[in-house]
Amino acid sequence: MADPNALLCRRCGYVIDGLSSNETCPECGADIAGSLPSARTGAAWQRGPELRSWARGCVRAIRHPLVTFDKLAIERSHSARHLTITLHAAAGMPIVVLIAMLIASTINEVVNGASTFAQAWTAAMLFAALGFVYVVMVAFLYLLVWIETQGMRFWGRRRGYRISKSIAISICANASAGWLVGSAALSILLAVVLTLFSAGVIQYTALSLSPLGARFWMAMAGCVLLGLMFFKTLVYIGVLQCRYANEPRTDST
Numbered sequence: 001m002a003d004p005n006a007l008l009c010r011r012c013g014y015v016i017d018g019l020s021s022n023e024t025c026p027e028c029g030a031d032i033a034g035s036l037p038s039a040r041t042g043a044a045w046q047r048g049p050e051l052r053s054w055a056r057g058c059v060r061a062i063r064h065p066l067v068t069f070d071k072l073a074i075e076r077s078h079s080a081r082h083l084t085i086t087l088h089a090a091a092g093m094p095i096v097v098l099i100a101m102l103i104a105s106t107i108n109e110v111v112n113g114a115s116t117f118a119q120a121w122t123a124a125m126l127f128a129a130l131g132f133v134y135v136v137m138v139a140f141l142y143l144l145v146w147i148e149t150q151g152m153r154f155w156g157r158r159r160g161y162r163i164s165k166s167i168a169i170s171i172c173a174n175a176s177a178g179w180l181v182g183s184a185a186l187s188i189l190l191a192v193v194l195t196l197f198s199a200g201v202i203q204y205t206a207l208s209l210s211p212l213g214a215r216f217w218m219a220m221a222g223c224v225l226l227g228l229m230f231f232k233t234l235v236y237i238g239v240l241q242c243r244y245a246n247e248p249r250t251d252s253t
Helices: 051-063 065-070 077-111 117-159 165-175 177-198 211-242
Strands: none
Touching: 051 065, 051 077, 051 165, 051 177, 051 211, 065 165, 065 211, 077 117, 077 165, 077 177, 117 165, 117 211, 165 177, 165 211, 177 211
C-alpha cells in the first residue's frame, strides 16, 4: 500500500516528493501541479456548503462523475455532512410521498364526514409507522455506506491504492447521490400506485398474491437496485479517480 504521508502522482502513484510543481512525473509524464492537493478545488458542497450547492453537486456527480471526482477535495468534515443530508433525503423522499397521500386521504374523509375516531387513530398509527420506517431506512443506508467504505479500503490495499478513511468518506459522500435516483423512482412508483388506489382503479387486495401485486413488489425492489447500481458505479469511478489522491498537508512539503 502507498505511503500515507508521501506525495503521489495522481495518475500512476509514483512518489513525487521533492519535485517542483513545474516538472512532470518521471514515471508517466503527468504534470506534478495536477497531483498537488491544491489542484483538487472541491465539489460544489465543499466550496460552499448550502442546500443549493448540495443539490447542484448531486446532479453533477450523476451527470459528470469523472469531473466531480477528479476535482474532489479529500476531507471529512464537509463530506460527512453532505453524506448525512443525502442519505436522509434518499430515505425521506418516498416517506414524504406516503405522508402526503395519507394527509390528503384524511382531509378528504373529514370533508366528506366519513372520518371516525377509529379511522383517525389508524391514521395516527400510520404516521408513527412511517416515522419508524424512515429511521430504519436511514440506518440501512448508513450501514450500506459503511460496508462500502470498508470494502474500498480493503480492495485498495490489495491493489496498492491509497484509499484512506478520508478518501473513502469523500468518495461515498458524492457517490451517495446515486441513492437519490432509486429513491426518486420509488417515490414516483408509490405516487402512481396510491393515485390509482384513490381513483378506485385498483384495490389494496391487488397487492397481495395476485400477479399485479407481484409486479408491484418487483418494481419496488427494482427501484432499490437502481439506486444501489448508481451508488456502486459512482463509487467505482471515484476510486479510480482518487486512488492516488493527496490529502492537504500541514507542512511545507
